[in-house]
Amino acid sequence: MNFEFPALPYAYDALEPHIDKLTMEIHHTKHHKAYFDKFVAAIQGTESESKSLEEIFSTISKAPLAVRNNGGGLYNHSLFWQILSPNGGGLPTGKLAEAIDLKFGSFEDFKTKFNDAAANRFGSGWAWLSVKADKSLCVCSSANQDNPLMDVHDCPGKPILGLDVWEHAYYLKYQNRRPDYINAFWNLVNWEKVSDNYQEAMK
Amino acid sequence: MKHRILIIFLVAIAASFSNFSNAQDVKVKPVKSKTTPKPADKPASDLKTDVQGKPQIVPVTDLKISTWSAPAGELTFPELPYKYDQLEPVIDQLTVEIHYDRHHRAYYDNFKKAIAKSEFESMSILDIFTKIASAPVAIRNNGGGFYNHVLYWENLSAKGGGEPTGELADLIKKHFGGFNEFVEKFNDAAKSRFGSGWAWLSVDPSNGELFISSTANQDNPLMGTSERKGIPILALDVWEHAYYLKYQNKRADYISGFWKIVNWPVVEKRFKQVKINK
DSSP states (O other): OOOOOOOOOOOOOTTTTTHHHHHHIIIIIIIIIIHHHHHHHHHTSGGGSSSSSHHHHHGGGGSSSHHHHHHHHHHHHHHHHHTEEEEOOOOOOHHHHHHHHHHHSSHHHHHHHHHHHHHHHOEEEHHHHHOOTTEEEEEEEEEEOOOTTTOOOOOOOOEEEEEEEEGGTHHHHTTOHHHHHHHTTOOOBBBBHHHHHHHHHOO | OOOHHHHHHHHHHHHGGGGGGOOOOOOOOOOSSSSSOSSSSSOOGGSSOOOOSOOOOOOOOOOOOOTTTTTTGOOOOOOOOOOOOTTTTSHHHHHHHHHHIIIHHHHHHHHHHHHHSSSGGGGGHHHHHHHHGGGHHHHHHHHHHHHHHHHHTBBBBBOOOOOOOOOHHHHHHHHHSSHHHHHHHHHHHHHHHOSSSSEEEEEETTTEEEEEEEEEEEETTTTTSSSSSSSSEEEOOOSSGGGGHTTOOOOOHHHHHHHTTTTTTHHHHHHHHHHHHH
């Protein structure tokens, strides 16, 4: 068994006022933990136990639904916590900034595209910035706990930035105002970590 | 024939809204959490206010007039059949207010926008649902959101709970073994719907059978895209927005509470309408 439930890399109240403490606590200790527990239960005694999440996702269309939903939930939230930071915000730098300009025209254009993906995902899901197989960047969204690593995704790639737009991610503070939550998200993005993810995906 | 049954029935259930009393807005209290969520877009205090007084218990409404068969462009946004705080403690006041006045209203507004100046404006919403696979996604999402919430509000009541009676009770026993078995199966459908969606009890108009199903997002059993098509007579919203302020991740607790506020007389009337026209 090579799966662990990751600790949050900061305190529950560290992302205030953009994401409130109670939301973080429930999101991490209840939602994320439940995905982890159910994923572990779903793969127990199967060959998936010795695979990485990325390997599992690459053939997810053949896996039981519980593996897809909970494995996605485990991976997506683990990435999400990593790319947020109390000291986040600002702009990307270096190679990532260049790649964003190249693909989207400017950071603002990228942000608009990402915001649209996040706002227009109907129901539960995620918005993503990914690196495609041809190493170019791509903005997309996915339903529920799917992600671009899954072979069912219409925009396959390696996600380097993700935004949870399930209502549980923002409802206690923002209720129906998802766009306000999306705007607040940019104050928290840990661009250093996203850059690391980008370098890793470019290898 | 099936189509006619469906229209007649749905048209009938819309009738109750003609009898809805005015929703009376009450001062919004923060929910019991460490946060103090505030209603969105506009503050609750901007909403129209009504005379203060004892909660008015709205009697079960008569299902006699029809609106669902009207051109979709003429559909209006119905009043809530009770006050925001009347489903307490099962569903808290703030949730009902935001759910009705923000989410539901937005679906209605966006549905009307989506069909404006299109061929869909003159079709009934039931026709639109039947042909939903060929409609723009904004019509599917917002038309479903508009219609589903109308059913939901109507099949809840401050004086709800208990069990159905008569023919519906008999049929539930026949199909599910008993009321408790039915509840268990419905709960499973509601709990296991991953992500946003709805749980339903519907009548299959081809044979009169009852069946339980769930649908994703704002889809419903009337839609041509649904795995099993039928006429919904009981609706449960399991989007997180329906319960998150009070129950957070505990969807199961919200589902348990739901049975205390089910308006069975309304569900029975919907059921009878289907049968009458069979």
